[in-house]
Amino acid sequence: MLLGITLITFVVMQLAPGDFLSEMRMNPVVSPERIEQMRHNFGLDQPKPVQYLRWLGGLLRGDFGYSFAFQIPVLDLIGTRVGNTLLLNVSAFLFAWVIAVPLGIYSALNNYRFGDHALTVGALLGISLPTFFTGLLGLYFAYETKWLPIGGMTSVEYDFMDPFGKMADVAWHLVLPVIILGLGGIAGLMRQMRANMLEVMEQDYVRTARSKGLAGGVVIWKHAVRNAINPLITLFGFALGGLLSGSAILENIIGWPGLGNLLLEAVQKKDLYVVMGSLVIGSIMLVTGNLISDLLLAYVDPRVRYD
Amino acid sequence: MSRSLGVRRRLALLTAVVLMWPAALAGAAPAAEVFSPKVHPDADDPAAVHGGAYVTGVISDPKTFNLQAAQETSSTEAVGLLFDGLVEMNFRTGEIEPALAESWTLADDRGTWTFRLRRGVKWHDGRPFTAADVDFTLRAAFAPGGVSSERDVLTFDGKPVRWRVVDPLTIQIVMPKPIGFFLRLAGIAILPKHKLEAALAQGGAAFIRAWGVNTPPRELVGTGPYRMMQYVPGQRLSYARWTEYWKTDKQGRKLPYFDRVVTVIVPNLEALRLRFMARETDIYAARPREYADLKAKEREGAFTVIDGREGYGSELLVFNQNPAGVTDPKLTWFRDTRFRRALQHAIDRDGIVAQVYGGRATPAYGPISRGNTVYYNQSLPAFPYDLARAERQLAEAGYVKSGDRLRDGAGNAVAFTLTTNSENNDRVAIGNIVRQDLVKLGIRVTFAPEAFNSLVARLDGSRKWETMIMGLTGSIEPGTGRNVWVSSGSINMWHPGQKKPSAAWEAEIDQLFEQVATEFDQNKRKAAYHRWQQIMSEQSPMLFFTNPKSQVAVRNTIGSVKTGLGGAISPTEILYRRGGGR
Numbered sequence: 001m002l003l004g005i006t007l008i009t010f011v012v013m014q015l016a017p018g019d020f021l022s023e024m025r026m027n028p029v030v031s032p033e034r035i036e037q038m039r040h041n042f043g044l045d046q047p048k049p050v051q052y053l054r055w056l057g058g059l060l061r062g063d064f065g066y067s068f069a070f071q072i073p074v075l076d077l078i079g080t081r082v083g084n085t086l087l088l089n090v091s092a093f094l095f096a097w098v099i100a101v102p103l104g105i106y107s108a109l110n111n112y113r114f115g116d117h118a119l120t121v122g123a124l125l126g127i128s129l130p131t132f133f134t135g136l137l138g139l140y141f142a143y144e145t146k147w148l149p150i151g152g153m154t155s156v157e158y159d160f161m162d163p164f165g166k167m168a169d170v171a172w173h174l175v176l177p178v179i180i181l182g183l184g185g186i187a188g189l190m191r192q193m194r195a196n197m198l199e200v201m202e203q204d205y206v207r208t209a210r211s212k213g214l215a216g217g218v219v220i221w222k223h224a225v226r227n228a229i230n231p232l233i234t235l236f237g238f239a240l241g242g243l244l245s246g247s248a249i250l251e252n253i254i255g256w257p258g259l260g261n262l263l264l265e266a267v268q269k270k271d272l273y274v275v276m277g278s279l280v281i282g283s284i285m286l287v288t289g290n291l292i293s294d295l296l297l298a299y300v301d302p303r304v305r306y307d
Numbered sequence: 308m309s310r311s312l313g314v315r316r317r318l319a320l321l322t323a324v325v326l327m328w329p330a331a332l333a334g335a336a337p338a339a340e341v342f343s344p345k346v347h348p349d350a351d352d353p354a355a356v357h358g359g360a361y362v363t364g365v366i367s368d369p370k371t372f373n374l375q376a377a378q379e380t381s382s383t384e385a386v387g388l389l390f391d392g393l394v395e396m397n398f399r400t401g402e403i404e405p406a407l408a409e410s411w412t413l414a415d416d417r418g419t420w421t422f423r424l425r426r427g428v429k430w431h432d433g434r435p436f437t438a439a440d441v442d443f444t445l446r447a448a449f450a451p452g453g454v455s456s457e458r459d460v461l462t463f464d465g466k467p468v469r470w471r472v473v474d475p476l477t478i479q480i481v482m483p484k485p486i487g488f489f490l491r492l493a494g495i496a497i498l499p500k501h502k503l504e505a506a507l508a509q510g511g512a513a514f515i516r517a518w519g520v521n522t523p524p525r526e527l528v529g530t531g532p533y534r535m536m537q538y539v540p541g542q543r544l545s546y547a548r549w550t551e552y553w554k555t556d557k558q559g560r561k562l563p564y565f566d567r568v569v570t571v572i573v574p575n576l577e578a579l580r581l582r583f584m585a586r587e588t589d590i591y592a593a594r595p596r597e598y599a600d601l602k603a604k605e606r607e608g609a610f611t612v613i614d615g616r617e618g619y620g621s622e623l624l625v626f627n628q629n630p631a632g633v634t635d636p637k638l639t640w641f642r643d644t645r646f647r648r649a650l651q652h653a654i655d656r657d658g659i660v661a662q663v664y665g666g667r668a669t670p671a672y673g674p675i676s677r678g679n680t681v682y683y684n685q686s687l688p689a690f691p692y693d694l695a696r697a698e699r700q701l702a703e704a705g706y707v708k709s710g711d712r713l714r715d716g717a718g719n720a721v722a723f724t725l726t727t728n729s730e731n732n733d734r735v736a737i738g739n740i741v742r743q744d745l746v747k748l749g750i751r752v753t754f755a756p757e758a759f760n761s762l763v764a765r766l767d768g769s770r771k772w773e774t775m776i777m778g779l780t781g782s783i784e785p786g787t788g789r790n791v792w793v794s795s796g797s798i799n800m801w802h803p804g805q806k807k808p809s810a811a812w813e814a815e816i817d818q819l820f821e822q823v824a825t826e827f828d829q830n831k832r833k834a835a836y837h838r839w840q841q842i843m844s845e846q847s848p849m850l851f852f853t854n855p856k857s858q859v860a861v862r863n864t865i866g867s868v869k870t871g872l873g874g875a876i877s878p879t880e881i882l883y884r885r886g887g888g889r
Contacts, residue, residue: 018760024378025767025798031459032797038454041512069370072519080521080540143581150581153542156362156569255574257541265367270760 005283006059009276010052019044020068020270042068055273059280065273069266074277078259082244082281084153085251085258087170089243092178096185101232103186104193105225111198119190126187134180135253148176151255177254181247185239192235196228203227230301237293241286244278342427342553345405348397350556350881352867357560359884360567361865364579364588368540368572372527373518374496375447375455385544388568388879389431389529392494393422393441398871398878401681401783403490407436407497407530407553417485417827420493424476428553430499431528438478443500445470445480446507453511457495460787463824487826488784499528532563532880544570554880564883584608589862595667598858609864615857615874617678619781621671622737624654624725624774624850628802628809632770636719641774645704647847651690652697653744659852663736668853673840674792676854678873679783682833684840694747701748713749722751727776729756734776737852741776766800775800783872785836786823792839793817801848812846 021038024030039045043054055065064074107116142148149155153173154166161169200206201224209219239246244259251260259278266274369385370378377383393408405411408422428436448457449467461468466483473479482489506517518527524535532554533546546568554562571588573579583591586608593601593612601612626641627633633641640646656670669677673687698708705716713721725742727734735756742754765772777800782788790796794808794817808814816839823835843849857874864885869877 016760017758017764022760022763022767026763027798030456031462034454034456034459037452041452041454041515066516070520071371071373071376071516072521076519076521084541139578139581143585146585150585150587151573151578152571154539156543156571156587159537159545252574253578255541255572255578257539257572261368261541261574 064277067274069271074273081259092181095178095182100186100189104190107194108197123187123191126183131250135250138176138180149173200224200228233293233297237290240289244282344553344555347554355883357564358566361565362569362588363590364571376515388533389531390496391530394493398875401872418482420480422478429551431534437475438472440500441478442472444498450511460492485825491784502528563880591860593858595855596665598667610860610862612860617669617676617854617856618874619676621854622778622852624776625800626774629770649697649700652693655692664855668855671851671854674843682836684837687844708749723773724753725774727756728759728762738776789820793820812842
């Protein structure tokens with residue numbers, strides 16, 4: 001699968017006109033000889049299949065190649081930022097799950113009552129508002145009220161803070177992006193949870209449990225919720241795969257120093273191996289995420305067993 | 308005066324003692340440990356004080372800390388405070404001043420320059436700066452397999468400069484031919500031999516990879532006013548004052564003034580502006596359209612928007628005159644001077660100034676900006692926006708307007724495509740204005756902006772385009788960008804790489820650029836540039852639109868803010884924070 005993804009990316013990147021050196025060719029102080037030398041140093045003078053196979057060969061040895069723009073290994077480049085992206089996404093992810101699951105249950109239990117309708121409207125808004133819009137809105141909100149920092153991950157004074165102050169500073173900067181990113185997630189998850197719950201509540205075993213005379217709470221938490229949450233665990237796996245890319249747009253708006261900015265610039269400038277490298281990492285995350293969710297499912301759902 | 312530097316550091320704040328230096332220098336022996344500081348001619352504010360931090364912002368991460376590998380301003384600005392050249396340009400006058408070289412002489416052959424290096428200059432790690440470092444920097448530029456950005460700067464007609472270390476404080480640079488503006492090129496940053504020698508020993512390609520952005524900042528040793536303390540990708544760069552910098556202000560106090568400089572990295576101009584408005588940063592280089600809005604907020608934001616001069620750059624429309632890219636009848640129109648000149652009058656420059664730049668630009672009629680007070684030709688005629696006049700001139704040139712279509716002498720309807728890079732909103736806006744006016748003349752213009760990369764592929768590869776809106780950033784000395792103007796130039800826009808100039812006026816431009824290159828007398832260079840501007844105006848191969856102005860907003864707590872050439876403001880080393888603070 002990884003082979004397919006990298007091959008397609010490579011071909012697509014070649015189809016678009018120009019390469020990394022295009023912009024330089026329009027610079028009056030850069031001589032054609034120097035551009036030829038760069039083309040040679042970058043290996044761009046080799047036939048395309050050779051370029052791809054060389055890169056693939058390096059990948060198998062754990063070498064993701066060099067960035068054209070930065071002249072440092074792609075892994076170093078991604079390494080400095082991947083932690084920040086994970087921090088943002090995992091926080092938003094936890095935030096979304098902690099809020100969405102109870103809300104979904106509440107919504108299902110209060111089916112078609114006012115609370116449910118209000119949450120449905122909220123969810124629709126959450127799904128339909130793109131993060132670049134809510135991101136900008138959030139920034140202006142922070143600017144006008146001065147309650148929250150205007151983007152970024154740390155304050156200018158960060159380096160002079162004690163460890164506890166540093167943590168608080170990052171957490172303070174996390175509030176806005178986590179809420180914005182989380183809102184989109186909450187909406188979808190909540191609706192999913194609600195639908196699952198409603199479906200499970202109709203099932204015979206729930207009716208049986210109720211008719212056995214079990215307390216309402218026990219029926220809901222032990223029988224209904226446990227079954228309703230299974231499909232969400234599959235979603236959880238996919239969400240893990242999106243942890244690196246899900247916030248790219250928001251990162252660009254809010255100035256979060258993650259992979260998003262780096263990737264956008266790399267795609268625009270055709271910094272080939274940075275794009276390919278981060279896709280490989282994204283794919284590995286997706287595969288791992290699915291594996292984890294399958295294992296979790298086996299643990300949570302007694303009907304699924306691998307033996 | 309052979310005090311240890313540690314003592315001198317402690318004395319730096321005692322003005323009375325520092326003031327003794329010039330007197331001591333008068334009788335100084337040429338020993339290396341004697342220090343001869345440069346007095347910065349613009350550091351004349353008696354109220355200036357040391358201390359405080361200066362916070363700026365940028366919208367892009369540096370790509371490398373190696374100035375010879377740097378290709379863009381995000382990288383050169385990130386380490387610009389760390390390094391010096393042999394000479395430097397005064398930001399106000401454009402004059403070349405001594406920097407790491409204290410003085411220089413030109414031999415009678417007009418090709419051999421001898422630079423006397425400043426005594427007592429120290430690298431940030433305390434090692435002395437000598438001619439060996441200059442030699443190393445030049446060797447790095449020409450290392451085989453390397454792609455140093457300085458290599459092209461120091462190559463003339465395909466021949467590199469040669470050089471020789473005369474003694475530890477003297478270096479001789481020999482030009483392959485006399486170059487009049489060589490001193491403008493001698494400002495390349497000098498790099499420390501002791502830090503980078505190992506990388507260069509592995510070859511030019513390895514040297515370019517040295518000092519990547521993953522280098523610990525402590526390794527980045529320079530001679531400049533600041534040392535880099537930290538780089539956090541996507542967040543900030545921070546710098547600390549180099550207490551043994553070799554410049555002083557007019558009162559003999561050590562430069563620079565700020566203890567710290569912080570550059571925050573944000574994703575876009577919008578964020579940069581918000582940070583400035585929230586008082587997190589001290590300076591914001593605003594876009595022309597933001598001027599009025601910012602001006603109105605000066606008081607509440609405690610800042611001043613400086614009404615700066617025009618920058619060196621301009622947007623322009625160019626006709627493709629290359630037979631490899633355009634066929635008749637279009638080629639005939641585009642090569643027809645009368646046709647091009649007539650269209651000059653169809654360009655509503657005042658409209659562009661008002662609509663695209665919010666009034667913060669000046670109409671441009673030639674290749675040198677009004678902001679370049681050194682070489683701008685004031686007698687250049689204006690091309691007023693006058694469609695009737697354009698129509699009349701087209702009629703005189705044999706183009707007939709029948710109904711709403713313009714036809715050439717052979718009866719072909721005049722129609723062409725106009726393109727630009729779609730990422731640039733200003734160019735797209737200008738394109739729409741130009742298109743409307745050309746349509747009024749009966750010309751069918753298809754305006755089709757496209758991605759920058761595909762545009763370059765056409766400019767440089769297939770050559771198949773018709774007319775295009777592009778921009779030139781310009782510089783104070785147009786001769787350094789001759790590749791754009793001479794007929795053989797690889798990025799001459801209207802007809803690149805000609806074996807022989809195809810028109811007499813192109814031949815004259817070639818000859819003028821040959822002349823300015825070898826001319827040492829600035830007044831004679833000026834005369835040649837004036838003639839060139841006149842040809843560009845008469846022949847109009849490019850229709851220039853406007854020279855946008857600069858409008859830098861600076862917090863009122865920052866002192867010694869002066870305006871310079873091309874819209875620049877004072878360099879960081881002479882700015883200070885009023886009352887210290889922050």
